[in-house]
Amino acid sequence: MTDKVNELVSKCLQARDMAYCPYSRFPVGAAILTADGAIITGCNVENASYGLTVCAERTAVQRAVVEGHRQFTAIAVACDIKDQFVGPCGACRQVLMEFGSDWIVYLTKPDGSYKETSLSELLPLAFSPAHLAKT
Amino acid sequence: MTDKVNELVSKCLQARDMAYCPYSRFPVGAAILTADGAIITGCNVENASYGLTVCAERTAVQRAVVEGHRQFTAIAVACDIKDQFVGPCGACRQVLMEFGSDWIVYLTKPDGSYKETSLSELLPLAFSPAHLAKT
Amino acid sequence: MTDKVNELVSKCLQARDMAYCPYSRFPVGAAILTADGAIITGCNVENASYGLTVCAERTAVQRAVVEGHRQFTAIAVACDIKDQFVGPCGACRQVLMEFGSDWIVYLTKPDGSYKETSLSELLPLAFSPAHLAKT
Amino acid sequence: MTDKVNELVSKCLQARDMAYCPYSRFPVGAAILTADGAIITGCNVENASYGLTVCAERTAVQRAVVEGHRQFTAIAVACDIKDQFVGPCGACRQVLMEFGSDWIVYLTKPDGSYKETSLSELLPLAFSPAHLAKT
Ligand SMILES: [Zn+2]
């Protein structure tokens, strides 16, 4: 798995360069590993109406879906923050949860070092698709 | 504090009745306790373009802001799920984080029983406003 | 009607002062006129995860709903742009459409001058709740 | 241009089949024509927290950006509605506007017939990136 993780981390760092972020000037890159071993990248795409901005992680998920993937095992995320590991925003955590709770999440620094965590850790007591059917 | 918590829980249950949710038929209510003791409620407000839907928790936060509040201590949330305690969606967790990490969160069942948790528990390794200034 | 319009315009300008907009520094205010003559205000509420930002118009609509209103006749919107009349963002136009197409829209400048338009003009060929039932 | 339009329309219809829409059961497909002649598709990707849903048009734009495109000339959009031509939701109109006002928009029916309109027609008096610099 180590080679695949290195590739995932490397691709999320590259994807950061594609970010369209004229408002925040805060580029973010993401790379998703699908269940069948494909890697799909995403970057943040901002909007003058700030609320229509979408993060890198969600761009990657949407792109994966339109390319035919719905089963995922891991995601790597990187921004420009050098001195600590930062998790995805809550909205992105929820979008990952839509496709299952078994995601490994690699929080990546610009130098390529990373911290491994998981969606279960990042979104405890999660609201999930199953809950909509509960009522 | 107990009386105030009971009032908060009671008001989040009432707010659920105001939900506009013709698409999900999943009404949710929220009630926020401000630092100066006011209670502000919210409900989900859905949209035919599903992505423009906003949850109860966020409605309450936005309403609190326009009414002049920016310091909060707790939120109670209730939906119709009877058999378990469900946390807010990730998007709402992030919106709470915008106003600090010190929120107590009361997950409430329709019968008024509740589980106390906190934003720190619900959104570990959080992305927060401070990070935007880091680069 | 003129007095009511003046009040609506005046209140949307005041609501702008409540805006929480540390990222854009672009405060916006909105004021909605309900079918029974109440005025409900809103301001933009931004988020470090830009995509969780909500505009003034939508804050006003959500607040109106939780306060029990679902029938509306007009909205006034104001930002700090002095030299032209600017319409609401597309997301807000769609949220207005959720509650009918008969909105009068008053685009307001900081000096209180305004241009009257309508949601029908601002969102032609609109996607609306009725379309979801069409398939 | 006719061949390219036919291809665009055909691809937006195909993209509709990739939609992840378990909540609305309202699949939508979109196909964007870039300034250099590439076609990028998108579909809607829904979420149990309805507000995190993203439309087909926006999925296509985000995917185009991460693939290196920022200049566009046209978009085709199709859903399952057979008896009329329906425009994109307001949120999507605003996301198109982020990349200029010169979009041709092809509203497409399931049988492949289409109506040509434009973003200028669909989003009059638009809020645009230039406005953020105005204050
Ligand atoms: Zn995010």
Ligand SMILES: [Zn+2]
């Ligand atoms: Zn939520």
Ligand SMILES: [Zn+2]
């Ligand atoms: Zn708006």
Ligand SMILES: [Zn+2]
């Ligand atoms: Zn849309």
